[in-house]
Amino acid sequence: MPDTATMEKMAERLAEAKGEKKEFSGSEILLLSLLKEGVECVFGYPGGAVLPIYDSLYSGSLRHVLARHEQGAIHAADGYARATGRAGVVIATSGPGATNLVTGIANAQMDSIPLVCITGNVAQSLIGTDAFQEADIMGITMPITKHSYFVSDVNDIPRVVKEAFHIATTGRPGPVLIDIPKDVSNAKAPFHYPETVSIRGYQPHCDPHPIQVQRLHQAVREAKKPVILAGGGVVTAGAEEELIAFAEQARIPVTTTLMGLGGFSGEHPLWLGMPGMHGTYAANHALLECDLLIGIGARFDDRVTMGRLDKFATGAKIVHIDIDPAEIGKNVDTFIPIVGDVRKVLQAANRGVPCSQSEEWLQQTAEWKKRYPLKFQDSEESVKPQWVIRHLYETTHGKAIVTTDVGQHQMWVAQYFQFAKPRSFISSGGLGAMGFGFPSALGAQLARPDETVICVTGDGGFQMTNQELAVAALMNIPVKTVIINNRCLGMVRQWQEVFYQERYSEVDLTASPDYVKLAEAYGVKGFRAKTKEEVVQVWKEAMSHPGPVVLDIWVTPEENVYPMVAPGSGLDEMIMGDEKQ
Amino acid sequence: MRHIISVLVNDQPRVLARVANLLGRRNFNIESISVGESEEPGLSRMVIVTNGDERMMEQVSKQLHKLVDVIKVQDLSEHPSVARELLLVKVEAGPSVRHEISGIVEPFRASVVDVGPHSMMVQATGERSKLDALLELLRPYGIKEMARTGVTALSRSVARAGV
Ligand SMILES: Cc1ncc(C[n+]2csc(CCOP(=O)(O)OP(=O)(O)O)c2C)c(N)n1
Numbered sequence: 043m044p045d046t047a048t049m050e051k052m053a054e055r056l057a058e059a060k061g062e063k064k065e066f067s068g069s070e071i072l073l074l075s076l077l078k079e080g081v082e083c084v085f086g087y088p089g090g091a092v093l094p095i096y097d098s099l100y101s102g103s104l105r106h107v108l109a110r111h112e113q114g115a116i117h118a119a120d121g122y123a124r125a126t127g128r129a130g131v132v133i134a135t136s137g138p139g140a141t142n143l144v145t146g147i148a149n150a151q152m153d154s155i156p157l158v159c160i161t162g163n164v165a166q167s168l169i170g171t172d173a174f175q176e177a178d179i180m181g182i183t184m185p186i187t188k189h190s191y192f193v194s195d196v197n198d199i200p201r202v203v204k205e206a207f208h209i210a211t212t213g214r215p216g217p218v219l220i221d222i223p224k225d226v227s228n229a230k231a232p233f234h235y236p237e238t239v240s241i242r243g244y245q246p247h248c249d250p251h252p253i254q255v256q257r258l259h260q261a262v263r264e265a266k267k268p269v270i271l272a273g274g275g276v277v278t279a280g281a282e283e284e285l286i287a288f289a290e291q292a293r294i295p296v297t298t299t300l301m302g303l304g305g306f307s308g309e310h311p312l313w314l315g316m317p318g319m320h321g322t323y324a325a326n327h328a329l330l331e332c333d334l335l336i337g338i339g340a341r342f343d344d345r346v347t348m349g350r351l352d353k354f355a356t357g358a359k360i361v362h363i364d365i366d367p368a369e370i371g372k373n374v375d376t377f378i379p380i381v382g383d384v385r386k387v388l389q390a391a392n393r394g395v396p397c398s399q400s401e402e403w404l405q406q407t408a409e410w411k412k413r414y415p416l417k418f419q420d421s422e423e424s425v426k427p428q429w430v431i432r433h434l435y436e437t438t439h440g441k442a443i444v445t446t447d448v449g450q451h452q453m454w455v456a457q458y459f460q461f462a463k464p465r466s467f468i469s470s471g472g473l474g475a476m477g478f479g480f481p482s483a484l485g486a487q488l489a490r491p492d493e494t495v496i497c498v499t500g501d502g503g504f505q506m507t508n509q510e511l512a513v514a515a516l517m518n519i520p521v522k523t524v525i526i527n528n529r530c531l532g533m534v535r536q537w538q539e540v541f542y543q544e545r546y547s548e549v550d551l552t553a554s555p556d557y558v559k560l561a562e563a564y565g566v567k568g569f570r571a572k573t574k575e576e577v578v579q580v581w582k583e584a585m586s587h588p589g590p591v592v593l594d595i596w597v598t599p600e601e602n603v604y605p606m607v608a609p610g611s612g613l614d615e616m617i618m619g620d621e622k623q
Numbered sequence: 624m625r626h627i628i629s630v631l632v633n634d635q636p637r638v639l640a641r642v643a644n645l646l647g648r649r650n651f652n653i654e655s656i657s658v659g660e661s662e663e664p665g666l667s668r669m670v671i672v673t674n675g676d677e678r679m680m681e682q683v684s685k686q687l688h689k690l691v692d693v694i695k696v697q698d699l700s701e702h703p704s705v706a707r708e709l710l711l712v713k714v715e716a717g718p719s720v721r722h723e724i725s726g727i728v729e730p731f732r733a734s735v736v737d738v739g740p741h742s743m744m745v746q747a748t749g750e751r752s753k754l755d756a757l758l759e760l761l762r763p764y765g766i767k768e769m770a771r772t773g774v775t776a777l778s779r780s781v782a783r784a785g786v
Contacts, residue, residue: 184641185648189691192636209691243633244691368685371678 051103052077068196068227069094072160073104075203078235081131083107083122083488085115087142089135090175091162094227107488107517110509112139114481116146117507120155121445121482124468125489127280129156129210136163137175140221141182145475147217148186152472153301154278156215158206159187165225166194180221188216189244196229201236208239213246214366215278247365250382255390257378258336258361263396265334267403268294271317271346274301274471275339275364275384277464282306284388285338291392293400295407297325299340300456303467308460309440314407315416318346319607320453323414326605326613328407329355334398336361339384342373343472353612363387414618416457418601425574427451427526427597431458433577434496434524437585442494443468443486447479447503450532453603455498477506483521484513494585497523501551502531511564514590522584523592525557528599536602540617561592572596625654626680627706627776630669630687631661631695638692642669645690651675651683655773666694670775699776706776709746710754711736715765716743724764731757742767 056077058064066074072095076084083105088096099106109115112134119130134143140161150157164173180190189209191202199222206218262268276285276298282305289296289312296306297314306313315322317329329335329346335358340346342362347354351374359377362370363384370379380387418428431454434442444459445468446452452469461467468486470478483497504525514521526532531549538546561568567587569580577595584591604619632638639658646653654672661668673683684696699706710733716724721743725735733747747757751774758766 180637181640184637184644241691243694366689368682368689371681 048102048105051101055101055103064232065230066233067094067098068199068222068229068231069098071196071199071231071233072203072222072227073098074233075200075235076104076131078200079129079203079207081129084131084133085109085119085122085485086133087112087115087135087139089139089162091136091164091224092133092139092227094224095133095160095162095222107484107513109481110512111507112142113145113477114507114510114513116143116157116159117149117478117481118485118488118510118513119157120146120150120478121468121485122489123150123155123157123485124482125443125465125486127156127278127465129158129207130485131158131160133160134162135175136161136179137177140177140179143179144182144186145473145477147183147219149470149473149475149478150217151186151188153470154215154274155217156210157217158203158210159217159219161219161221162227163192163221163223166223167225169223180219183219186217187219190219191221193220193222193226196226196231199226199231200234204236204239205241209241209244213244247367247381248383248386250363250380250387250390252390254378254380255387258380258391259394259396261334261359261361261378262292262294262398265294265398266400267332268292268334268336268398268400269314269328269332270294270296271299271329271335271337271340271342272296272302272305273299273338273340274305276302276305277339279339279365279384280464281339281385281388282464284385284392286310287392288388288395291395292398293404294336294398295328295400295404297321297328299346300469301471302340303456304461304464305339307462309462314411316456317613319348320457320603320605321346321607321613322411322416323605323616323618324407324410326607326616327410330613332358334359334361336363338363338388339365341369347373348607348609348611348613350610350612353614417620418604421598422574424598425572425577425595427528427601428454428458429574430524430526430577430595430597431455431498433581434498435459437581438494438496442466442496443490445469445479445483445486445495445497447497447499448474448476448533449500449503450528450536450601450603451498451500451526453533454526476500476503479503480521480523481507481510483523484510484519487519487521488517495521497521499523499525500532501525501527501529501554501557504557505554508560511561511566511590511592515565518589520587520589520591523590525592525594527557527594527596528601529554529596530599532599532601533603535599539602540606541608557592557594566590566592568592568594570594570596624674624676625700626673626675627699627704627774628671628673628683628687629697629699629776629778630671630693632667632669632690633692633694634660634665634667635692638667639669641690641692642671642687645686646671646673646683649682649686651679655771657773657775659775670773672774697778699778703779704776705779706750706774707748708751708754708774709748709772710757710769711744711746711771712758712761712769713742713744713767714761715741715767717741720764724761727760728757733757
């Protein structure tokens with residue numbers, strides 16, 4: 043939340059704009075439009091083509107976070123969006139500023155995160171001439187945005203902003219780009235913000251078809267071995283309570299995808315864990331043997347099905363609930379398609395949902411959970427990464443927002459931190475973009491200042507965006523960064539060990555900076571731990587320190603993520619990791 | 624199977640790029656695309672000829688629908704429809720064979736639209752197969768250049784006399 047002084051300035055600004063005849067510059071209109079949308083904080087980086095926009099920001103009526111790289115800015119905006127469900131806003135200049143956003147835009151598109159990305163462009167008289175810092179960012183990002191606008195007339199700005207927020211946040215959310223050439227942000231016009239929005243080609247489906255809900259009831263009634271596969275759509279729709287009610291009434295166990303973690307409490311007895319490549323035995327075998335599979339806001343991607351559809355839920359009727367009709371039938375054949383907002387669908391489904399015939403099946407899944415829990419070989423001499431994650435979980439009682447980077451540590455967080463609440467696990471799922479963890483934690487913490495925000499990252503990933511330490515220090519954003527330091531690109535090393543006969547090619551990170559000194563150079567507190575006692579100690583200190591902290595935790599480098607399903611194998615071919623003994 | 628898809632889109636800059644980009648990115652193949660005005664000001668009609676099984680066609684149509692600038696998607700292969708293409712072809716034709724070529728062209732209700740010292744240009748419209756047949760007959764004379772518009776199509780009225 044902005045402070046009171048900023049709020050007053052915002053209100054003043056909007057009041058001023060009421061003077062009907064007054065004219066404003068395009069950049070002022072943009073700012074006023076953002077205020078109208080209730081935007082409290084934007085992330086960005088200035089440059090030539092956005093000079094007019096930054097000049098408007100100078101008044102201080104909108105909080106701006108100056109990242110140290112546009113990728114940092116957009117991941118922070120993304121973290122802000124994931125932590126709140128509201129659109130994150132990022133501003134970048136033309137050319138290199140805009141192209142630096144590309145990874146972040148793709149990331150948001152893959153995970154259906156609402157972002158409004160504002161880029162400056164060169165003046166329209168120069169467009170198409172390869173002018174200095176010109177890039178066709180609209181063309182570049184066409185495949186990775188939900189929609190995009192090039193604003194050629196200053197009078198269009200309010201409508202475009204209104205539409206952009208509407209499109210970004212409704213239906214299946216996603217990133218929307220607004221490209222504004224410099225002459226348009228300089229041009230003058232009066233400010234009229236539209237009250238409503240109507241876009242002929244954009245009418246997201248919301249309410250489910252009653253007949254399909256009846257068919258779902260029938261299928262549940264008949265099912266002996268049902269399972270729910272809950273994905274990110276549950277989190278997006280805020281349907282966690284409805285999902286618990288549905289699962290409990292119908293007596294159906296639940297597995298949550300990486301994006302769905304927290305959408306169904308990891309502490310609930312019906313939870314089976316995460317499925318797929320690094321999923322639990324219980325979750326994968328439930329998917330293999332079920333007779334009814336209810337996919338809810340999940341897209342059956344290859345990290346869950348392993349791309350082996352011939353082996354995936356072969357004996358099951360598949361029910362697919364999703365707000366995006368294009369997801370239904372894309373990867374798996376669907377017996378009952380239900381298009382709609384997941385929350386609304388579950389609300390409808392919960393009226394009169396029957397109990398399935400799952401008694402024996404629930405015993406079976408519980409037995410699997412007991413017999414094949416996640417496990418690792420703990421050690422007293424060295425620090426095991428899994429132990430670190432469990433320690434974080436136990437000491438916070440799970441009451442924290444955890445962001446991750448990409449790699450082994452990400453999977454260990456997914457496995458060993460049992461997320462009980464939606465929007466508490468923030469991770470680059472679809473794109474798997476290293477560099478996401480740290481800046482997204484900053485965004486999440488700014489959005490939810492009262493929560494504990496932990497960034498669990500790898501020594502590889504942290505180095506992709508660690509320049510944002512400057513932001514953490516300057517704004518005193520108290521994110522606790524935990525580097526799971528294995529001195530290598532762990533996940534790649536694991537694949538080279540398992541699939542490439544231990545030919546470790548370019549994964550050695552021993553020549554890395556001293557992360558404690560690096561943190562200190564930015565004015566951030568740094569700690570190092572190489573034993574379990576030290577971990578316990580420095581974590582305590584980190585948690586009691588009111589500002590940002592970086593923990594450099596040295597773990598055993600040869601640890602692998604298990605269970606594991608090799609690419610090309612079916613979910614029935616799990617490598618449990620204890621085969622050698 | 625070959626499908627003809629009619630897509631009503633906003634007449635906006637880049638709309639063709641959006642559609643083509645989507646089809647390419649999703650690995651849907653395109654035989655032809657034609658775009659032009661529609662009956663409604665501000666909207667264009669795109670006619671896309673593509674190949675694929677039922678599942679693929681369902682994806683094509685659903686993914687097209689997700690584009691904000693797409694208003695309506697219709698698979699014309701599911702309804703009676705009229706599909707036509709325009710062909711312009713420049714055939715090698717010295718004075719001695721001009722008459723012969725005119726004779727070939729006539730039954731196709733095609734016409735000669737330009738004559739030069741060594742060539743003549745034939746214009747034909749119709750279904751793809753008819754144009755293919757005409758081309759086969761013209762090929763022995765030597766085809767110097769040709770251009771085809773790709774298919775454009777409309778669904779037939781429900782109660783109609785087929786022409
Ligand atoms: C931007 C980017 N480049 C490359 C990769 C491929 N990749 C996936 S995991 C991984 C290793 C990550 O190493 P580290 O950050 O140390 O985490 P660890 O796996 O050791 O926990 C790499 C290189 C990626 N996901 N993202």
